[in-house]
């Protein structure tokens with residue numbers, strides 16, 4: 131345990147359970163210890179990715195299939211020239227590709243996702259986005275039309291960035307079906323326009339594509355099976371019924387952090403779900419919480435003493451993954467906890 135002054139202790143342990151009793155909480159730790167507190171804030175970050183169903187069914191050995199690239203040295207043990215499949219084409223995939231190459235990997239890499247979209251690039255020296263003064267129309271189709279119109283007269287990045295200060299507010303005012311429609315139809319496009327690449331990183335990815343070492347494929351994996359040298363991946367290109375086969379030495383799951391608590395193997399999440407102390411958000415984006423961040427239990431009641439912040443509250447805030455947004459959320463929560471929220475906020 132590390133102490134910072136009289137008020138902050140850092141405990142190196144894992145919380146396995148949080149129980150609420152008698153107006154207080156008790157945290158059960160993996161080593162058997164317990165911590166009592168007035169309240170607990172779940173700030174557990176992102177949960178590891180889950181295996182795409184077709185891949186989970188294939189039960190591939192760990193030397194062939196890497197389920198969580200953040201927890202595994204995925205570049206180790208690859209023979210020169212061995213083909214690799216990266217599942218996903220977002221920021222995690224690009225990070226993984228660059229790490230492979232920076233370790234001297236010279237084999238072909240296929241990055242596959244349903245649409246094959248990859249993050250766009252930032253451009254340097256853009257002016258600051260102008261704030262959106264009139265809230266865009268609430269209908270998603272109208273919002274897309276608004277963005278396209280606005281992008282005719284300025285760089286599209288400024289249009290996307292101008293929405294950032296009001297994204298949480300727009301999410302909050304959208305009902306469940308609209309949020310679900312956004313996730314189904316717009317999310318992949320939003321993600322690649324919103325979460326962009328530094329120009330130097332985009333240049334490195336473009337150079338890998340130009341050299342032929344890397345290609346992006348829109349498609350869906352239908353089945354995987356182990357072979358002597360790795361895995362045979364049956365997949366369908368987007369918009370086609372044709373089944374293709376790709377032979378790879380390694381597959382790396384880059385589908386990103388998961389939000390569906392029901393598919394999580396995290397011990398704390400599983401235990402709290404089983405005890406009905408938390409419940410999943412309706413859109414399977416982390417925890418269900420109330421407007422002030424109290425977790426909602428399995429009976430639909432807001433907890434008084436267990437709160438949540440960060441990516442696990444994405445279902446309620448959407449734009450709460452990047453550190454600047456989490457900082458604002460943390461500041462508001464801290465002020466509420468010390469009952470100082472009614473005093474004017476300091477600039478963050």
Ligand SMILES: Cc1cc2nc3c(=O)[nH]c(=O)nc-3n(C[C@H](O)[C@H](O)[C@H](O)COP(=O)(O)OP(=O)(O)OC[C@H]3O[C@@H](n4cnc5c(N)ncnc54)[C@H](O)[C@@H]3O)c2cc1C
Nearest residue numbers: 143144145146173174175176222398440441451452453454
């Ligand atoms: C590939 C990638 C790139 C990113 N790039 C950026 C970026 O450029 N800019 C940006 O702003 N954001 C970026 N993000 C997002 C950002 O890193 C995360 O959203 C942010 O770190 C979340 O902060 P957090 O404090 O909520 O969780 P984390 O930083 O994940 O911290 C969670 C902590 O909780 C601990 N913990 C979890 N469960 C338990 C338990 N049961 N008991 C005890 N401790 C536990 C973990 O060990 C960890 O210390 C990126 C994320 C990824 C995956």
